[in-house]
Amino acid sequence: MHVGLSVKIALVFASLFLLFGNGLVIYKNFDADWRLHQKEYLEMAVEKTTDPTTREMLMNRSPRIDQLIIKQFGDTRIDRCMTCHAAVDDERFKDAPQPYTTHPDIPGNHGFRIFGCTSCHSGNGRGLSTYDAHGEDPFWLEPLLTGPYVEEGCAKCHPAPFLEETPHLRRGAALFIEKACYGCHKVEGISTGKLGVELTTVGTKWHRDYLVESIELPRANNFESIMPKMDLTKDEIRDLTIFLECLTGENLVIGDVAHYNTLNEWKNQEPTEVPVTIGSGRQTFDRIHCAACHTIDGVGGKIGPDLSVVGLQRTREWHIQHLRDPRSLVSGSIMPDFRYSESELAALGLYLESLTGDEIREGELPIVPDEMTDTEETGA
Numbered sequence: 001m002h003v004g005l006s007v008k009i010a011l012v013f014a015s016l017f018l019l020f021g022n023g024l025v026i027y028k029n030f031d032a033d034w035r036l037h038q039k040e041y042l043e044m045a046v047e048k049t050t051d052p053t054t055r056e057m058l059m060n061r062s063p064r065i066d067q068l069i070i071k072q073f074g075d076t077r078i079d080r081c082m083t084c085h086a087a088v089d090d091e092r093f094k095d096a097p098q099p100y101t102t103h104p105d106i107p108g109n110h111g112f113r114i115f116g117c118t119s120c121h122s123g124n125g126r127g128l129s130t131y132d133a134h135g136e137d138p139f140w141l142e143p144l145l146t147g148p149y150v151e152e153g154c155a156k157c158h159p160a161p162f163l164e165e166t167p168h169l170r171r172g173a174a175l176f177i178e179k180a181c182y183g184c185h186k187v188e189g190i191s192t193g194k195l196g197v198e199l200t201t202v203g204t205k206w207h208r209d210y211l212v213e214s215i216e217l218p219r220a221n222n223f224e225s226i227m228p229k230m231d232l233t234k235d236e237i238r239d240l241t242i243f244l245e246c247l248t249g250e251n252l253v254i255g256d257v258a259h260y261n262t263l264n265e266w267k268n269q270e271p272t273e274v275p276v277t278i279g280s281g282r283q284t285f286d287r288i289h290c291a292a293c294h295t296i297d298g299v300g301g302k303i304g305p306d307l308s309v310v311g312l313q314r315t316r317e318w319h320i321q322h323l324r325d326p327r328s329l330v331s332g333s334i335m336p337d338f339r340y341s342e343s344e345l346a347a348l349g350l351y352l353e354s355l356t357g358d359e360i361r362e363g364e365l366p367i368v369p370d371e372m373t374d375t376e377e378t379g380a
């Protein structure tokens with residue numbers, strides 16, 4: 001019985017010791033990050049304050065967690081960012097180092113205490129260390145958005161047609177059309193392309209690096225990829241990525257993908273009946289952005305063949321059938337089948353037939369060797 005008691009006492013001491021030890025570790029973890037920033041902030045604030053009462057108050061204040069509860073935009077958010085970013089709305093901190101710097105001026109009237117921070121910046125609002133709060137954990141699906149990427153946050157509340165104040169997003173959306181991505185990729189409400197994978201919710205599926213790689217070097221993630229390597233600048237790839245990351249199939253304001261239908265630029269992509277003339281064929285060529293892949297008279301992309309003299313090589317009927325269904329004539333063709341009205345097809349046929357190089361050669365007929373015609377049909 002005596003032995004039993006001493007064992008019990010020993011156990012109590014042991015568990016107390018463990019409890020204390022654990023508590024110390026947890027306390028130290030906290031102390032390392034948010035407490036330190038609060039202390040530093042308070043010291044700076046005291047320095048900048050002249051009014052004696054406020055000064056006194058700040059000197060006596062102990063570090064605390066500053067927490068915003070945001071309910072009006074989608075799921076309830078708990079944002080503790082201002083625990084460290086304690087002076088975002090204090091003009092006196094303009095030249096202070098991060099995380100104490102006054103927030104830069106931004107368009108619109110979004111009071112921090114109403115909108116919080118993660119609405120625009122993502123990250124993990126509950127985090128109390130920089131690593132957690134900034135969503136640096138690879139398993140956290142909403143890493144901090146900075147620089148031009150913040151526009152992805154704007155899009156959650158200001159969806160298409162995108163605001164002028166979000167220029168990168170607008171450019172990314174325009175490039176998706178201009179570079180003919182839409183011809184291969186379906187995005188609900190925007191495009192109907194079938195050759196590539198559907199991208200309606202691609203923003204929820206991949207990390208940024210994967211998207212950048214998929215655009216920059218399609219074979220990086222799939223060595224058999226038929227997606228062409230487009231000639232894009234770093235900035236263009238970044239803006240396309242910003243646009244793709246916004247494709248989540250939902251937004252905080254409207255709640256489903258129907259809003260994309262309002263995007264005027266894309267509405268203009270709908271096929272309409274046109275007069276059957278060479279001129280309107282050229283306009284259709286521009287509407288579809290065929291030049292993303294084809295060069296005519298030195299202007300355009302290099303993914304498809306140069307079309308400068310295609311009128312000498314193919315008939316109008318061949319063109320129309322090829323446009324309707326490229327793979328019916330050229331097996332394995334990666335040319336997308338776009339949507340055309342019947343009159344647009346006829347006009348495109350006329351226009352392609354008119355491409356004989358006459359203009360650049362000033363009337364002199366080019367000599368087209370026989371091998372240049374009818375190769376792909378049988379070869380590929």
Ligand code: HEC
Nearest residue numbers: 033034081084098099117121123124125128129130133146
């Ligand atoms: C534990 C303290 C802490 C918390 C909490 C915190 N931050 Fe930070 N933040 C920092 C520090 C320190 C820096 C400057 C150094 C750095 O970038 O890591 C910083 C920098 C930033 C930057 C600039 C980054 C850049 O690359 O220019 C942004 C934006 C930012 N924080 C947003 C947020 C948001 C949004 C939250 C809440 C989800 C948040 N922070 C929560 C400490 C914190």
Ligand code: HEC
Nearest residue numbers: 081082085088104106110112115116117120146147148150
């Ligand atoms: C309405 C959207 C919006 C909200 C809400 C918002 N920010 Fe920002 N924030 C921006 C924009 C836009 C920028 C400028 C990005 C750029 O061009 O570098 C920015 C810049 C910053 C920077 C500076 C980054 C740098 O590179 O210097 C920090 C830090 C920051 N925000 C933190 C916060 C914190 C903390 C909150 C919450 C108190 C917050 N933001 C709320 C939109 C917002």
Ligand code: HEC
Nearest residue numbers: 073107108109115119120150151153154156157158165166
């Ligand atoms: C959480 C939702 C939300 C986010 C995120 C958001 N806004 Fe807003 N924004 C609003 C609301 C709501 C208003 C109307 C506020 C008012 O007028 O009181 C507004 C107003 C504006 C306005 C004024 C013109 C207008 O259309 O009413 C501009 C410009 C603007 N926002 C730009 C931005 C930019 C740029 C970003 C990203 C940096 C952004 N917003 C992020 C909700 C949001």
Ligand code: HEC
Nearest residue numbers: 179180181184195196197214215222225226227230240334
């Ligand atoms: C000729 C058709 C074609 C064109 C044009 C095209 N893609 Fe693709 N893309 C594909 C195919 C097919 C895949 C599927 C996987 C593969 O083969 O790599 C793909 C894959 C992708 C992926 C990866 C998606 C995922 O879930 O893995 C992204 C992102 C993407 N494309 C973006 C773009 C962008 C942006 C453009 C315009 C610059 C573009 N694509 C133009 C055919 C195309």
Ligand code: HEC
Nearest residue numbers: 180183288290292293303304305310326330333334335336
């Ligand atoms: C994503 C890139 C891409 C886009 C956009 C594209 N094409 Fe093509 N096109 C190709 C490829 C690759 C070929 C070669 C395979 C084939 O003939 O189908 C081709 C072949 C052709 C040919 C046959 C050329 C020859 O010499 O055999 C014509 C004509 C043509 N395209 C016209 C068009 C027109 C008109 C448009 C716009 C409505 C267009 N293309 C849009 C990639 C593209």
